[in-house]
Amino acid sequence: MQNGFYAVTGAMVTQFNRLDQISNNLANLNTNGYKQQNHVIGDFMRIYQEKRDTLPLANQTKEAAAFLNRSINRVPHVVEEFKDFSMGPMESTGNPLDLALGDKDLFFAVETPGGIRLTRDGAFKLDEEGRMVTRDGYPVLSSGYFKSRQPIHLPAEAVNLKIDGSGRIEYMDQTALDTPVFVDRLMVVRVEDMQSLEAEGENLFTMEGGVRERDLAIVTQTSAVRQGMIEKSNVNPVRQMTELIETNRLVEMYQKAMNAQMDDLNSDAINKLASIRA
Incomplete structure (x- = not known):
């Protein structure tokens, strides 16, 4: 599988999870005492850097982890889910x-x-x-x-x-x-x-x-x-709607990147490989 396609797919799945979370918050806007749910979005590289000093590596440096696939490490995903327990009005x-x-x-x-x-x-x-x-x-x-x-x-x-x-x-x-x-x-x-x-x-x-x-x-x-x-619920509707628009735009962007991976790059590669030059 192309690394770029994997990265875009992982990013889209993350944004779908984020859409579910935002939709659930908005659905409970008028629910008494409801506490807003949030996601922390990160990537594998950041998690590795946070845990690097505890790994059993002889040389605990970036070079010691050269075997890691850097493209996969940059795939964003949900690092943590948590509830905001701040007071509602x-x-x-x-x-x-x-x-x-x-x-x-x-x-x-x-x-x-x-x-x-x-x-x-x-x-x-x-x-x-x-x-x-x-x-x-x-x-x-x-x-x-x-x-x-x-x-x-x-x-x-x-x-x-x-x-x-x-x-x-x-x-x-x-x-x-x-x-x-x-x-x-x-x-x-x-x-x-x-x-x-x-x-x-x-x-x-x-x-x-x-x-x-x-x-x-x-x-x-x-x-x-x-x-x-x-x-009342502690959900801020303006902020949630802003995040909903942002997330939808990210999904559209990842969709275009996926199409570029599947159509443009593959088509270009096939055409070049199939061409016969004297």
């Missing part, structure tokens, strides 16, 4: 069951059929049984869940619901409207290494091997919970 809704978190490394915990999962989407509601659940019906967990094994439950008589910055849930008793009644406290967890989180769909995150009790650092001393607020 806050939007006031006035709904007492809408909650946002003021720190980027904090998450709500919910119970799914696959186990405990984490989310930044605080658009909660009450189901028919009075449980606080996500829009997909997953129960929201309390800070004492691992002892009680019960989700947060609000009685039917609960009015004037109040959730403070620490996640403490209270309501006013209808028979004594000036007396707050404690219900429960939200489980708010802090994740130290957020890049270890894996997106699972439905705006949920898990960890390698699943989210286990020992993995969760439950936070009680905080003031980050915002009642009546929703964190």
Whole structure:
């Protein structure tokens, strides 16, 4: 195979992956709490240079790696995928069951059929049984869940619901409207290494091997919970559209280079090799 054709093919595959990533970000522009996904584009040469000093070569220089195919080394590819966990804008809704978190490394915990999962989407509601659940019906967990094994439950008589910055849930008793009644406290967890989180769909995150009790650092001393607020997606639509246009142009450029490799160069080589000169 021609080295130039290989390089162009590898570059096109990389840009297709980038298109998928950008399209996914734009599709989740209005998804509450969504975190933008990004790619780091590099080439094999750069990776080799970063690791060169650790390679078992007698002479750790560029000359020591002369056996490497330089054309292949320059093929761009996705070096790393990561999520941008910066805060999205806050939007006031006035709904007492809408909650946002003021720190980027904090998450709500919910119970799914696959186990405990984490989310930044605080658009909660009450189901028919009075449980606080996500829009997909997953129960929201309390800070004492691992002892009680019960989700947060609000009685039917609960009015004037109040959730403070620490996640403490209270309501006013209808028979004594000036007396707050404690219900429960939200489980708010802090994740130290957020890049270890894996997106699972439905705006949920898990960890390698699943989210286990020992993995969760439950936070009680905080003031980050915002009642009546929703964190929106942190996707910048202008930047993503700019990157989409740039990526499409790169694909077109690589397509032209591929055509040049397959048609022009091959045709020129065939014509020259087939010609008979006296």
